[in-house]
Amino acid sequence: MLGSLPSFARLVAELSKLPGIGNKTATRLAFHLLRRSHEEVNALATALVEMKQNLSFCQRCFNIAEGDLCSICRDAGRDESSICVVQEPQDLIAIERSHGYRGYYHVLHGALSPLDGIGPEDLKVPQLLERLKDQQIKEVLVATSFTVEGEATALYLARILKDAGIKATRPAHGIPLGSDLEFIDSATVQLAIDSRREL
Amino acid sequence: MLGSLPSFARLVAELSKLPGIGNKTATRLAFHLLRRSHEEVNALATALVEMKQNLSFCQRCFNIAEGDLCSICRDAGRDESSICVVQEPQDLIAIERSHGYRGYYHVLHGALSPLDGIGPEDLKVPQLLERLKDQQIKEVLVATSFTVEGEATALYLARILKDAGIKATRPAHGIPLGSDLEFIDSATVQLAIDSRREL
Numbered sequence: 001m002l003g004s005l006p007s008f009a010r011l012v013a014e015l016s017k018l019p020g021i022g023n024k025t026a027t028r029l030a031f032h033l034l035r036r037s038h039e040e041v042n043a044l045a046t047a048l049v050e051m052k053q054n055l056s057f058c059q060r061c062f063n064i065a066e067g068d069l070c071s072i073c074r075d076a077g078r079d080e081s082s083i084c085v086v087q088e089p090q091d092l093i094a095i096e097r098s099h100g101y102r103g104y105y106h107v108l109h110g111a112l113s114p115l116d117g118i119g120p121e122d123l124k125v126p127q128l129l130e131r132l133k134d135q136q137i138k139e140v141l142v143a144t145s146f147t148v149e150g151e152a153t154a155l156y157l158a159r160i161l162k163d164a165g166i167k168a169t170r171p172a173h174g175i176p177l178g179s180d181l182e183f184i185d186s187a188t189v190q191l192a193i194d195s196r197r198e199l
Numbered sequence: 200m201l202g203s204l205p206s207f208a209r210l211v212a213e214l215s216k217l218p219g220i221g222n223k224t225a226t227r228l229a230f231h232l233l234r235r236s237h238e239e240v241n242a243l244a245t246a247l248v249e250m251k252q253n254l255s256f257c258q259r260c261f262n263i264a265e266g267d268l269c270s271i272c273r274d275a276g277r278d279e280s281s282i283c284v285v286q287e288p289q290d291l292i293a294i295e296r297s298h299g300y301r302g303y304y305h306v307l308h309g310a311l312s313p314l315d316g317i318g319p320e321d322l323k324v325p326q327l328l329e330r331l332k333d334q335q336i337k338e339v340l341v342a343t344s345f346t347v348e349g350e351a352t353a354l355y356l357a358r359i360l361k362d363a364g365i366k367a368t369r370p371a372h373g374i375p376l377g378s379d380l381e382f383i384d385s386a387t388v389q390l391a392i393d394s395r396r397e398l
Contacts, residue, residue, distance in 0.1 A: 002292065004265070004269075004270035005254065005263060005264075005265055005270075006253075006265070007246070007249045007250045007252075007253040007254060007265065008250055008254055008263065010246045010249070010250070011246040011247060011249075011250040013246075014242055014243040014246040014247075015243070015246075017239070017243075018228055018231060018232075019227070019228070019231050020224070020227075025219070027289070028218070028219075028289075029217055029218070030250065031287075031288065031289060032217060032218050033217075033247065033250065033251070034250065034251075034254060034263060038251050040216070041247050041248070041250075041251045042247075042248065042251070043213055044213040044214070044216075044247060045244040045245075045247040045248045046244075047206070047209045047210040047212075047213040047214075048210060048232065048240050048241075048243060048244040048247075049240070049241060049244045050206045050209070050210075051206045051207055051209070051210040051229065051232065051233065051240070052232070052233075052237050052240045052241070053206075054205075054206040055204065055206060055207055055233060064204060064207060064233060065204075066203070066204055066205070066206065070203075071203035071204075088230070089230065090226070090227075090230060093201065
């Protein structure tokens with residue numbers, strides 16, 4: 001049946017390319033879009049095209065940006081002595097949402113993974129080293145993920161930063177706020193107890 | 200952060216309108232699309248626009264169609280004495296995939312649901328009644344869903360068909376092929392035993 005509807009089949013094929021969307025979900029989405037008005041479908045198509053036209057990566061920190069520099073690099077009111085290194089723009093957004101950090105960022109666009117053949121040159125590490133030559137930088141907060149690859153990347157950067165005489169820090173491990181001890185994995189509980197503080 | 204990226208925020212908003220896609224999934228999809236090439240994103244946008252331009256509903260059976268009539272209504276080799284009534288074009292596709300039916304179809308685009316204020320006039324029921332005036336039609340296979348609304352719609356149509364002297368049938372209930380009895384709900388098992396056949 002769908003073979004006789006090439007434009008429907010093409011939309012299903014394009015939607016199936018999205019992550020986490022298989023053939024069944026793509027078909028369901030295509031049927032949904034079929035019922036929507038021309039305006040609504042065009043709004044989505046326009047948003048797609050304009051996003052690609054307008055967005056790129058910041059030339060300094062590789063965060064997503066409209067224009068050459070992202071809104072954070074354009075903000076002169078931030079702490080110039082500090083760079084926070086994250087794996088992905090999403091991580092940057094999460095940190096910004098917390099309002100816990102007021103310095104600048106550097107987005108690596110991945111983590112070291114020797115088994116997958118991903119080395120420092122495949123990430124934005126050379127560009128970070130270039131930025132570290134700036135004498136103003138006193139601290140680098142290494143906020144890569146707390147996974148094997150993220151920790152390996154953090155260790156790698158910590159070594160470079162130590163050689164360069166720049167303080168390297170990492171967000172603390174511990175019990176998340178509002179959580180029940182019984183549901184926290186024991187490695188986290190152990191770390192939280194090791195880093196206990198006086199009340 | 201996203202407030203400074205209007206085209207990104209707009210894409211996330213548009214993607215969030217899709218069924219089953221919340222804000223988090225929409226953001227993840229938008230980040231994925233950001234990393235894809237211009238060509239790939241344009242292919243999706245074009246597929247969206249062309250689907251809306253090319254597709255509509257068949258003027259006879261209300262299946263999806265490119266042009267006035269769908270590929271099934273355009274197929275003169277089918278059994279003209281039979282119409283299969285389904286709720287949605289997806290149901291039609293499922294029946295076609297089974298190769299178990301060779302007549303024509305009629306898509307209601309919903310089921311009766313008095314509580315939601317959906318009556319026969321809100322569905323393609325008047326158009327079905329019009330088609331039933333054709334003396335050639337001997338049987339209507341009512342393949343609405345096996346839900347409360349679908350069964351109510353089937354009963355409603357069965358009554359009309361009986362008055363019109365047309366045979367109304369419904370797909371059999373029973374145990375699906377390849378399934379384990381222990382995992383089938385007991386109402387289905389009961390129906391399957393009631394309709395047991397001799398070997």
